Every structure is written in structure tokens, then in C-alpha cells.
Amino acid sequence: MANQFSDYLEAEYGKEFTERAKNLFYKMSVVEDALTIATAAGKNVTAMHDATEYGVFGALCDIAQTGNVGLKINLDDMILQEEVAGVCRFFNMNPYEAISEGTLVATVNKDYTNKVINALKQKGIQGSIVGKIVEKKEGLKYSKAGKEYNLERPKFDPYWAKFEEYLKKAEFKL
Numbered sequence: 001m002a003n004q005f006s007d008y009l010e011a012e013y014g015k016e017f018t019e020r021a022k023n024l025f026y027k028m029s030v031v032e033d034a035l036t037i038a039t040a041a042g043k044n045v046t047a048m049h050d051a052t053e054y055g056v057f058g059a060l061c062d063i064a065q066t067g068n069v070g071l072k073i074n075l076d077d078m079i080l081q082e083e084v085a086g087v088c089r090f091f092n093m094n095p096y097e098a099i100s101e102g103t104l105v106a107t108v109n110k111d112y113t114n115k116v117i118n119a120l121k122q123k124g125i126q127g128s129i130v131g132k133i134v135e136k137k138e139g140l141k142y143s144k145a146g147k148e149y150n151l152e153r154p155k156f157d158p159y160w161a162k163f164e165e166y167l168k169k170a171e172f173k174l
Contacts, residue, residue, distance in 0.1 A: 001087055001091055001159070001162065001163065001166070002018060002021035002022045002024065002025070002083070002087050003022050003025050004163070004166070004167075004170075005166045005170065006018050006021075006022060008090065008166065009021060009086075009087065009090060012090055013086055013090070017082075017083065017086060020082075020083050021083040021084075021086065021087050024081070024083055024084070024102065027102045028101040028102040029102070030050045030102065030103070030104040032123065032125065033104040033120065033125055033127075034048055034104060034106075036116075036119050036120055036123050036125060037104070037106050037108065037116050037119070037120070039119065040112065040115050040116045040118075040119035040120075041108050041109065041112040041115060041116050044108055044109035044111070044112040045106060045107070045108050045109075045112075046067065046107045046108065046109070046133075047063045047066070047067060047105075047106065047107040048104060048105070048106045048107075049062055049063050049104070049105045049106075050101070050103065050104055050105075051100035051101075051103040051104070051105055052099055052100065052101050053099060053157050054097060054099075054153065054154045054157050055094075055095070055096050055097045055098050055099060055100040055103075055154065055157065056078070056096045056100055056103060056105060057096045057097050057151060057152075057153065057154055058097070058153055058154055058157075059100075059103075059105040060073060060105060060140070060151060061140065061151065061152070061153035062153075063105060063107060064136075064140055067107070067133070068136055069133045069134065069135070069136055070133070070134040070135055070136045070137065070138040070139050070140055070141075071131055071132070071133060071134065071140050071141065071142075071151065072131050072132050072134050072138070072141050072142075072143075073130055073131035073141070073142040073143070073151065074130055074131055074142070074143050074144075075096070075130070075142055075143065075144040076143070076144060076145065077128050077129065077130045077131075078096075078128060078130045079126050079127075079128050080095055084100075091162045091166070092158075092162070093158040093159060093162055094154075094158060097154040097157065097158055098157060098158050098159045099157055099159040107133060110132070113129050117129065140152070
């Protein structure tokens with residue numbers, strides 16, 4: 001959205017913010033992230049999923065469904081870049097449900113999590129421990145600011161509706 005509709009963001013946040021947001025486009029690959037995690041933890045990596053369609057929430061739900069497990073996630077521990085938060089706020093999208101190219105969700109044996117985080121850090125890749133796998137009967141839960149919520153797979157990715165909406169607005173500006 002930052003690259004396609006930069007004039008809207010620049011009017012709201014200024015040129016410097018908009019340029020930083022646009023540059024995130026070049027950080028969409030998760031190949032190096034995945035290789036780093038696999039190298040650091042080997043067979044102790046139990047799942048990896050890029051958070052493209054349906055964002056982080058979609059990726060987490062897919063992992064839980066495939067692994068037949070529950071999850072407890074703390075959004076306060078999740079990295080949300082200032083630029084992503086700002087773009088999502090401007091376009092009124094939930095950053096956890098919108099397309100999140102460049103984000104890799106991985107589950108790793110708890111004895112290897114710090115090793116993985118350190119390996120990512122050495123490569124200049126941001127990473128954090130945001131939760132744990134639990135028994136399926138405990139369900140899918142996330143917390144934010146001390147409140148717990150049920151984690152559900154998003155019904156749609158808000159990116160595409162907003163993309164279409166702003167594409168129409170841009171056409172009228174021509």
C-alpha cells in the first residue's frame with residue numbers, strides 16, 4: 001500500500017516515514033529467515049509459515065490446525081514495525097490480519113528458542129518469542145495488554161478490499 005498509494009501516506013505522515021514504509025517492499029523474502037532458523041535449530045524446528053495471506057493470525061491458525069495443537073500468543077511480545085503500524089492505521093486494517101509478506105512464523109522446541117533469536121539477531125533479522133504451543137483442548141488464544149481473546153482465522157484479508165478502495169480513489173484523481 002505504501003508504494004501504490006504513497007501520496008496519501010505522505011500527506012498524513014510525511015516523506016521520511018513514507019519512504020521507510022516503501023522500503024519495506026524490499027524485505028518481503030523470508031528465505032534468509034527460514035535458513036537461519038533451520039541452521040540454528042535443525043530438527044527442533046516444528047513448523048514455519050510465511051504470513052502472507054491473512055497475516056500473522058492466518059499463519060498461526062494454519063500452524064495450529066496442521067499440527068493439531070492449541071496456541072497461547074502474547075501480542076505485546078510481537079514485533080510490529082512503526083511503519084507497518086502506521087500504514088495499517090491509516091488504511092484502517094488490522095496489522096495481524098492483513099497480508100504480512102516478509103514475516104515468518106516459526107515454532108521451535110523451547111530449548112532452542114534463544115539460540116534461534118540470537119542467530120536471527122546476528123544476521124540483522126528481527127525476531128521474538130511470542131507464545132507457546134499448548135494442548136489442542138486449550139484452544140487458540142492471544143492476549144494484548146493483559147486481556148485474553150480467542151484467536152480465529154480471519155475470514156478475509158483486509159488488504160485487498162483497501163487496495164481496491166484506494167485504487168478507485170486514485171482513478172478519480174487522474
